[in-house]
Amino acid sequence: MAEETFPFTSSTLRALRLQREWLEWEDRRRAAAQQCRSQRCPPSARARLARPRRCCRDPAVHNALFSGDLQQVQALFQDEDAANMIVETVSNQLAWSAEQGFWVLTPKTKQTAPLTIAAARGYTDCARHLIRQGAELDARVGGRAALHEACARAQSDCVRLLLTFGAKANVLSEEGTTPLHLCTVPESLQCAKLLLEAGATVNVAAQDSEVTPLHVAAARGLDEHVALYLERGADVHLRTSQGETALNAACAGAEGPGGGRQHQAAARRLLEAGADARAAGRKRHTPLHNACANGCGALAELLLRHGACAGVPNAAGHTPMDCALQAVQDAPNWEPEVLFAALLDYGAQPVRPEMLKHCANFPRALEVLLNAYPCVPTCDTWVEAVLPELWQDGLPGVSCPLAAQNNF
Template sequence: MGFLSLVGNSFGCSASGERLVSAARDGDLQEARALLEYNPRLARYSTFGGRNSPLHYAAAQGHHEIVSLLLESGVEINLRNYRGQTALMQACQYGHWEVVQTLMLFNANIHRTDYLNGGTAIHFAALHGHARCLRLVLADYVPSIPNFLNQTNHRSTEEVSDADFDDDGLVKMVNWKADGGLTPLHMAALNGHVECVQLLLDLGASVSEVTIEDGTTIDLIGSGSTPLHYAACGGNAVCCQLLIARGANLAAKNASGSTPLMVAHSWHRNSIEEILSNEPGGQIRTLASPYLCLPLMSIMSIARECGWRYLNKSPVCIDPCAVCLDGSCSVAAEGCKHEFCTRCALYLCSTSYTSANPAGAIPCPLCRHPITSFVALPGTSPIREQLPRNSLSLSFCATCPAVSSDSAAPGGGHPYRASAELHCGGGMRMPPMGSSSFRSLSCQAMKLNPSFCMGAMDTNPCLIRCSRFGSSLGRSASHGEANRRGAWPVTFSPIVATSS
């Protein structure tokens, strides 16, 4: 009887967990809240094979309210699926900036790398061209000081007035190398994401970083390639001009002896050959990225310390926010001294295009004065309760195989894979999260092979290996890392890359 009761409890956990997964995927907030009130441990449920938690599904679909609900229930914010992807990587991949903002307010780890490609959330945002997500992920590295851009570009020896400014940490993050030595700048330049390229350059991305031959990637351009080589392959003229203006070397050769001009010629990018042929006459001035946001660090710190939601709404607000007329004013903009609620200030910093003087400041919605930082009002007190413990250890029934933690596999690897989830149109309600890989090529004009289909969100576009390159693109695992396998880590944008 004891054994049968354990088995019955196991089936009950799976059924309730699947209901929570469906609610997280479909955005049913009431259903998710009811299930978590009934059993808070369901937040740690994960699907069989893919190991995707409800947090992964909610993040991939952009349901930020359900993400907040799950985090408040004590779920581990840095849970991984079988690909090693966290919810932050999923949100950056699909461009859901509200989810990214919520995860960053709950102190998500941006240093985690996935198992297949060794890429961080910054790589996912740069690969798919989501500049808003990119600036939110790097919010804790960009200080709220007016002279930040001068400090970053000129590396001045003057001391910075903000003690939280970690210049070395910022440079390390924006130049983080995934497998094959690919930096976020390589990925953004290849796919023609001008906004991401401009923002990464303003944050200190190096134009001289080169790729390496590690045996795990299908390198179509060649090892030793700079971001300009990748921009030449992608064929975006604006990306090439930005890189050249920031000091990219037109004569740089990769391991195959190819310059950016030769790469452009081999990929039939005739429209940019003139740009890559002539050295620029004199120094070229470029405008600062409109996605560079200086006040973001200050408002994120205030929100974490004092809260950002309307917990106790009163019928009549004594000092309402001039933007939403709902919450009470809790922060003030330095300079013009206009007051806002924390929630509106967060929204302004996450969505507004910044002004040019000083670079990175957002215009005040009331007087258009540039805002470089926010300060908490004297009456604003820190929240008494701490943020939910993300390492909440809640034991599930011992016989339920669908509930697992990030450390379930020995050595942090993925313990199993379900081949049934890797096919499109197989009757599955939801394809596996993180189906797009750095090492996949999106070829629209090709007949899809079901054996290569990896599933995707909503429309199920298949990411397949390009058969044009044949079997000569074989590779072997590097440094004994058998868990990182896949195709070459790029995804061509159909707008930028044209079939040759």
């Protein structure tokens, strides 16, 4: 009997190949982790683990850990008790004293673990020694585990070391965030890759804010992180506790025409992945409202091309054009005419005449707004705000009779 075959599509074959490669990688990772665990000191008796950790404020211990002195670390940490001690640091911080009526220096104690210190500073050899002495990989002394701090500082070698020895990729901090939430700088891309390869959940939400790693990457304009998360199955439609999508976060994080380029690239990836350009948060603030409030004309154009509504009001009754006019006052060193022209081209209504005063010092922007009227609007609410030298140089788009009303 002839062997029956089934024709698979190219995408199916690719998916099967990726699944096979992932399973092979997982087998190798587990074998390596088992080998590393065998090198660690055997766990102590249950009664010993139940004993409280001892605290240490010894400057010699602090200096060895914070400087990454491997010889001193090896000499000071020779058993499980030492490797799991609580390291306490005390620093004086200014705090307002209501009783005394002025600022006073107040001592503040911070607790952490030796492994957390080593991992956060990239001291791989010190971290390896502490692990082999029995340091708990997922201990959250001070609120975060060593893996959290290594990711926050973009220490990819330490992230790899911790994961190899069996650290949990989805360990939660006391704030309810995972290490993937703390990959917040471009240099942390490799850390994010290592976490995902080790089984980190790409759509995990923080406990209170419900922010996902995709929200974090989009808000910080991390285009490569966004691409990585989307490739691993991140959902562009997930919302935070405030109803914000990742696209909302990207547009809210952009600042100004130049500062918004990275956020624009992240927003483009999200839109290409199916993000809704009209998705509004609980206050009905859309991505376009955020882009206009930050003065990002190119980002606003991108949203408008993908279906954003130029005239929709938010819960306060402000349209994207209103937000753009406010941005003129908050960030005067940009060219608002690009943003105004884009909004008007996509159906925004002309602004109320009394709002023209906000653009009095921007001739090109004022020209764009005036050209949106069928005739020049009443000038008594805005014409006095225009600088005299602009009238003398000839304000584009404004007729001579209007200039005469300003006594020129």
